[in-house]
Amino acid sequence: MSAHSFDAQGQHCPFIPVFGAPQVMFERGLGTELWDTDGKRYLDFLGGLAVTALGHSNPVIAAAICEQASTLMHVSNLFANPVATEAAQMVNALLHECTGAVGQTFFCNSGAEANEAALKLARKFGGRGRHAVVSAYGSFHGRTLAALAATGQPAKHEPFFPMPDGFRHVAFGDIDALRGAIDPTVGAVLIESVQGEGGVVPAPVGYLRAIRDLCDERGMLMMIDEVQTGFARTGRWFGFQHHEVVPDVVTMAKAMGNGFPVGAMWARVEVASAFQPGDHGSTYSGTAIATAAVRAVINEMRRIDAPALSASKGAYLATKLAAVPGVVDVRGQGLLLAAELGAGVDAKAVYTELLKRGVVTNAVTATAIRFAPPITVSHAEIDEVVAVMTAVLA
Numbered sequence: 597m598s599a600h601s602f603d604a605q606g607q608h609c610p611f612i613p614v615f616g617a618p619q620v621m622f623e624r625g626l627g628t629e630l631w632d633t634d635g636k637r638y639l640d641f642l643g644g645l646a647v648t649a650l651g652h653s654n655p656v657i658a659a660a661i662c663e664q665a666s667t668l669m670h671v672s673n674l675f676a677n678p679v680a681t682e683a684a685q686m687v688n689a690l691l692h693e694c695t696g697a698v699g700q701t702f703f704c705n706s707g708a709e710a711n712e713a714a715l716k717l718a719r720k721f722g723g724r725g726r727h728a729v730v731s732a733y734g735s736f737h738g739r740t741l742a743a744l745a746a747t748g749q750p751a752k753h754e755p756f757f758p759m760p761d762g763f764r765h766v767a768f769g770d771i772d773a774l775r776g777a778i779d780p781t782v783g784a785v786l787i788e789s790v791q792g793e794g795g796v797v798p799a800p801v802g803y804l805r806a807i808r809d810l811c812d813e814r815g816m817l818m819m820i821d822e823v824q825t826g827f828a829r830t831g832r833w834f835g836f837q838h839h840e841v842v843p844d845v846v847t848m849a850k851a852m853g854n855g856f857p858v859g860a861m862w863a864r865v866e867v868a869s870a871f872q873p874g875d876h877g878s879t880y881s882g883t884a885i886a887t888a889a890v891r892a893v894i895n896e897m898r899r900i901d902a903p904a905l906s907a908s909k910g911a912y913l914a915t916k917l918a919a920v921p922g923v924v925d926v927r928g929q930g931l932l933l934a935a936e937l938g939a940g941v942d943a944k945a946v947y948t949e950l951l952k953r954g955v956v957t958n959a960v961t962a963t964a965i966r967f968a969p970p971i972t973v974s975h976a977e978i979d980e981v982v983a984v985m986t987a988v989l990a
């Protein structure tokens with residue numbers, strides 16, 4: 597039964613209607629492929645919104661989760677478990693390789709929660725009176741109330757006024773605007789290296805570097821939201837590496853569990869130490885089952901050299917897409933790309949037609965299609981999708 601017939605039959609929808617009516621119901625996935633409940637095959641070039649970076653039903657990740665599920669799932673944070681300990685050490689080691697900095701990790705369950713942790717840490721670190729955070733218009737930081745307040749999309753705030761205090765927004769890429777927004781109440785800047793939900797918009801060259809300098813000058817924290825860009829999506833382990841900056845705080849989630857819900861906040865030790873026992877927490881923080889997924893993802897991404905694969909496959913996809921008649925521009929980094937179709941083209945209609953022909957993408961803006969396929973995608977699969985894209989735009 598498809599999601600459509602579910603509604604068409606007049607049955608009561610079991611979900612609170614915060615999501616639009618889905619057009620397809622998926623039942624199974626393997627690598628880049630998905631099958632719907634009618635047995636129709638698709639190529640997943642969205643990766644569950646940049647989540648399934650190692651492909652659907654990845655055997656290594658599945659085995660790690662299954663084994664952990666039958667060993668120890670959860671003990672609470674009143675006790676330690678060896679899986680979380682090892683996974684945190686692995687995250688710290690990875691961030692150390694990427695920054696040279698020594699840091700500590702807090703595990704949570706989603707990107708929004710990772711940002712909530714960062715926002716609270718910024719307030720604790722800044723102290724009373726230094727609680728404000730500046731982020732960019734067009735950003736996306738999550739749906740919980742504070743993460744939403746940080747999200748630079750006023751239309752998403754409006755139904756939920758009043759928003760929490762202490763959030764301000766400036767144009768993405770404009771360092772003078774940012775400088776102008778800083779006063780003594782501002783303790784941190786929260787920024788994406790590529791605005792994912794905002795349309796796959798990479799930070800301009802020099803922007804993150806200038807933010808780092810400004811943060812150093814004013815004693816503010818530089819917090820990077822790597823929830824979408826992290827874990828090899830952009831052709832480096834983290835998007836900030838393209839800009840040669842060392843952030844104070846990094847938030848991550850999406851690809852971190854390859855579909856198992858998990859997120860994390862990493863902070864340099866001098867910053868992390870602002871948090872004391874009782875300041876923050878989560879029942880599921882560092883739960884063994886989720887951190888087993890993290891451990892397996894990092895090991896597997898290292899084994900296949902995921903950043904290099906993401907860079908090379910991304911370059912291949914970008915070149916092929918740029919040659920498709922009707923694509924006026926391709927932007928993004930690695931395997932986080934958007935094909936701009938130009939004014940007058942309805943990306944939603946293109947998305948729907950692609951889906952009909954078995955290609956999963958998303959209309960990230962009114963005129964652009966987003967691609968975030970698994971890093972394990974093959975050249976043959978890329979060729980297949982580009983051929984469908986060519987046919988749809990013709």
Ligand SMILES: *Cc1c(COP(=O)(O)O)cnc(C)c1O
Nearest residue numbers: 706707708736737738792823824
């Ligand atoms: C998806 C996303 C989030 C929110 O993550 P959830 O897991 O949906 O809470 C936050 N920041 C960025 C950059 C994202 O892309």
